[in-house]
Amino acid sequence: MLAEKPTQTLSTEIIKGDAVFTLLADEWDPLVEKSMTHTPFQYLSYQKAWWDHLQPENSELNTVVVRDNGELIGIACLYVMGDLIHFNGCVEETDYLDIITAEENAEMVWTAVFNTLCSSEYPDWELLELCNVPAESPSRSIIPKLADQQSYTFAETVNEVCPIIDLPATFDEYLAQIDGKQRREIRRKLRRANGAGAELVIIGPEDDIDEAVDDFLALLRKSTFEKRDWLTDGRCAMFHDAAKAAMEAGILQLLFMEVNGRKAATLFNFDYDGRIWVYNSGLDPEAFGNLSLGVVLTAKAIELAIENGRKDFDFLRGDEIYKYRFGAKDTYIYRLNVTRCDQ
Structure with missing residues (x-):
């Protein structure tokens, strides 16, 4: 089983649309700097620029925010397009993508995010497709376990190389x-x-x-x-x-x-x-x-x-x-x- 803190300390919120960039303006980048995957592509300015100018047609940003006793510990900036969910920034312009959270919180945050994605509060979807996840990311070992707990099908493929x-x-x-x-x-x-x-x-x-x-x-x-x-x-x-x-x-x-x-x-x-x-x-x-x-x-x-x-x-x-x-x-x-x- 995946490690979790007592559930009463955690809260999750779904923020629809680009309001997330304003609502989390003061908290976003400090979390990136502590995150297990911290590249220039996780910063708020890049994420906002990509969404402002390159959001796919007929897509909606649905970001899952995770807090522990009020402290921001996780951001899953995702967009829904039809029955698909992608990381914001996926796929052509953004070389590294991942959930934004510290490595020690990764299992707990992914569990909270996944439970939210599987709830009736989140838009319906059939395929969660997360592109450009770095080789060393803990997400690669956490997500298969969460999928298995829900009896969902998981598949991993090499997307590209980064020399x-x-x-x-x-x-x-x-x-x-x-x-x-x-x-x-x-x-x-x-x-x-x-x-x-x-x-x-x-x-x-x-x-x-x-x-x-x-x-x-x-x-x-x-x-x-x-x-x-x-x-x-x-x-x-x-x-x-x-x-x-x-x-x-x-x-x-x-x-x-x-x-x-x-x-x-x-x-x-x-x-x-x-x-x-x-x-x-x-x-x-x-x-x-x-x-x-x-x-x-x-x-x-x-x-x-x-x-x-x-x-x-x-x-x-x-x-x-x-x-x-x-x-x-x-x-x-x-x-x-x-x-x-x-x-």
Whole structure:
């Protein structure tokens, strides 16, 4: 059986719609900072930006809040769409998702949330589909037990990989640990870019963040036809909101490579909790193509991360070959499905 505190100390509440972001404004982020899964994607500003601009059609936010003697100990920010339940943020734009709670409260909070989902107070559903749950999350062991107690069907699959570089103490040590051919290529491309006057530009609080994000989006559009088509008005608005909030919180790392004042490559990263999270990138393939500025910018971002004492460089979702050329190793995120058998 799952561990529980005496039920009289716990209370649960269902908050419908985006009012949850206002009602929990003072409590949300402090809980994230204690949570078992705390990434930039759990913070209120990101969660609100995603819902404001990317909520699916015909969906409704139904957040389950758990308190222990009045203290907020759990947030399950979920939306219902037809007979499906998803984490808010699922699936394309958000690389890590999970319930928001401290690890020591995870079983108790998930039990309270699950009981609420199975009650008549929560909208009817047939499939609980939780995407992008990190490999180390306790949710992966708790949810199957809860499903079994209700005689529901549980299934877990690998959703995607998130390649990560474990960063050493120096950039020279980093280069020494990657493939020799790639090491020589990086050094050659860095020398060529430096010789051409390519400069790394780091956007700071003194810069015009809206203009910088527009520059980033312009390069993202030019990267590939797929990125151009993916970049809807809603995603553009979300990038703007997320960038402003991250800059205010001190966790935005927006980088450009410039040659003669012309921006040619960009990275939109989060710098949080000792890790660089590479959220998206852009490149003008027609600008200084001989300089390989996308490769140069990634190498400089890794060098900057090491100089700043960061421990990990997370490329986030996707198995693109360039990530492995930089020495990244796969980690996994999972999709957890619970199918009700009583519907």
